[in-house]
Amino acid sequence: MRLRRLAVLLLALVPALAGCGVGRAAGPLRVEIVLHYSHYQPRTISIPAGRPVTFVLRNADPIDHEWIVGDAALHERHRTGTEAHHDARPTEVSIDALSNRETTVSFPNPATLTFVCHLPGHEAYGMVGTLTVTP
Amino acid sequence: MRRLITLLTTTFVALFLTAGSALACGGLIGPNGAVNLLRTTTFAGYHEGVEHYVTAFEFAGGGGAFGSLIPLPGVPSDVVKGGDLTLQRLIMETTPAQRDSLIFFGAAAAAPSEAQVLMERKIDALDITVLKGGADEVGTWAKNHGFRLPPDAPEVLDFYARRSPIFLAAAFDPTRAAARGQAIGDGTPVHITIPTPNPWVPLRILALGKSGQERVDADVFLLTDRKPALLPSSDTPGLQLAHSAAATDLLLSDLRSDKGMEWVPSSAWLTKVAVGAQASKLMFDLAIDASGQEAPSRVAAGLAVPDLPAATPADLARLVFGLAVIALGVLFVVGLTVWRPARGTLSQ
Numbered sequence A: 001m002r003l004r005r006l007a008v009l010l011l012a013l014v015p016a017l018a019g020c021g022v023g024r025a026a027g028p029l030r031v032e033i034v035l036h037y038s039h040y041q042p043r044t045i046s047i048p049a050g051r052p053v054t055f056v057l058r059n060a061d062p063i064d065h066e067w068i069v070g071d072a073a074l075h076e077r078h079r080t081g082t083e084a085h086h087d088a089r090p091t092e093v094s095i096d097a098l099s100n101r102e103t104t105v106s107f108p109n110p111a112t113l114t115f116v117c118h119l120p121g122h123e124a125y126g127m128v129g130t131l132t133v134t135p
Numbered sequence B: 001m002r003r004l005i006t007l008l009t010t011t012f013v014a015l016f017l018t019a020g021s022a023l024a025c026g027g028l029i030g031p032n033g034a035v036n037l038l039r040t041t042t043f044a045g046y047h048e049g050v051e052h053y054v055t056a057f058e059f060a061g062g063g064g065a066f067g068s069l070i071p072l073p074g075v076p077s078d079v080v081k082g083g084d085l086t087l088q089r090l091i092m093e094t095t096p097a098q099r100d101s102l103i104f105f106g107a108a109a110a111a112p113s114e115a116q117v118l119m120e121r122k123i124d125a126l127d128i129t130v131l132k133g134g135a136d137e138v139g140t141w142a143k144n145h146g147f148r149l150p151p152d153a154p155e156v157l158d159f160y161a162r163r164s165p166i167f168l169a170a171a172f173d174p175t176r177a178a179a180r181g182q183a184i185g186d187g188t189p190v191h192i193t194i195p196t197p198n199p200w201v202p203l204r205i206l207a208l209g210k211s212g213q214e215r216v217d218a219d220v221f222l223l224t225d226r227k228p229a230l231l232p233s234s235d236t237p238g239l240q241l242a243h244s245a246a247a248t249d250l251l252l253s254d255l256r257s258d259k260g261m262e263w264v265p266s267s268a269w270l271t272k273v274a275v276g277a278q279a280s281k282l283m284f285d286l287a288i289d290a291s292g293q294e295a296p297s298r299v300a301a302g303l304a305v306p307d308l309p310a311a312t313p314a315d316l317a318r319l320v321f322g323l324a325v326i327a328l329g330v331l332f333v334v335g336l337t338v339w340r341p342a343r344g345t346l347s348q
Helices: A002-017 A072-079 B086-094 B096-101 B135-144 B153-161 B174-179 B249-256 B313-338 B342-347
Strands: A029-036 A039-041 A044-048 A053-059 A065-070 A092-095 A100-105 A111-116 A128-134 B015-017 B040-047 B050-058 B066-072 B078-081 B116-123 B126-132 B166-172 B187-195 B215-224 B229-231 B239-246 B269-278 B286-289
Touching (some): A029 A065, A053 A065, A053 A092, A065 A100, A072 A111, B050 B066, B050 B086, B086 B249, B135 B153, B153 B166
Parallel strands (some): A029 A053
Antiparallel strands (some): A029 A039, A053 A100, A065 A092, A111 A128, B015 B066, B040 B050, B078 B187, B116 B126, B215 B269, B229 B286
């Protein structure tokens, strides 16, 4: 019986060993966003309110990008802003070309927000996504 | 008078150079004022297996600097200052109504790791660098050298690098331009010599940095030994065959008299392709077959992806080994799952 249990355990480990693990460890949820060809993948994300979420931002492009999440008023400020680099707030992150960044955010209340890259021309090009914070 | 720069243009893209760290996060220009590359002009001649690009970079002023990034079909054998009259003379040949208003043969054409640097040249106020690398390497080089690439650059660089990993970066130094007394609109002709089996003109890159609805207008001039076959064909939306005829002896003689144009043959075919398309529709390049085979390359035109490199025996051995390891692992796990010890059977 021990051998059979071992086999079942090995089978359970196969997905993780193959890099396809979807297991959820204790702590923040992890959401990966790939920035490729100046678009976010995925473009639509849903997370629960009140729980910390670590966003893993992988910039696969040879140009810099941003991931700024918030409501319409925040984005309007950024469209005319002067802050060249963002690293002071977890909801506003600059990601250098061909690099990764992680940021952990907790949204206390349900909301529908957008994440946008405000570098010149990027938003118009389609670098926009939707973040839904569910109850 | 229509500006010279509205008459000849092809493969170039305005790429702003960063103007310091105070760049507005939502702004479009640097603090020192706008720096724009107004237009660049190109002529592509082909003779005896060599493509000759003659291009004029127009100085657009501004307080910073600007440049262009140009995909090439192969490694150039040389990049030198071009003659001043070639582009103007070709314009006159195909737009006769404007002859009276042009200055005939004017003195100056009013007109992850980094990529590998293959060649560097300084031509007047231009810094020319020939690069070899994929989209990421060229993009990294551009970033490290002050170019600010537009958001569509990653996809467009990939589009070109998959077929030819050779790019030419040209950066205008406004300080040197000022020292040379260059005014806005003055052009610097550059002659790029590229050995290649067939000529080629990149068109998609004309749309770089433009919104999908913006219009791209350009004229491409070709001089080949015989009438060329083109792909896409000239009846493609966005393309128009504006001129196709044997070049006159006078034109060839005039071109041959310009600096670096001694290669112009005694007879040739002159083609002018007018490009007029929405940026979002310009997803192809101009492939040219000048050999007489009438078979321009679909890959060169950007209409087909290049074949992947053939797998080597070593690649196949690694693949077989990997599959064997996976198969053994699966058999091991399955075997453990279904195996029952013999002792258990005997005890019953």
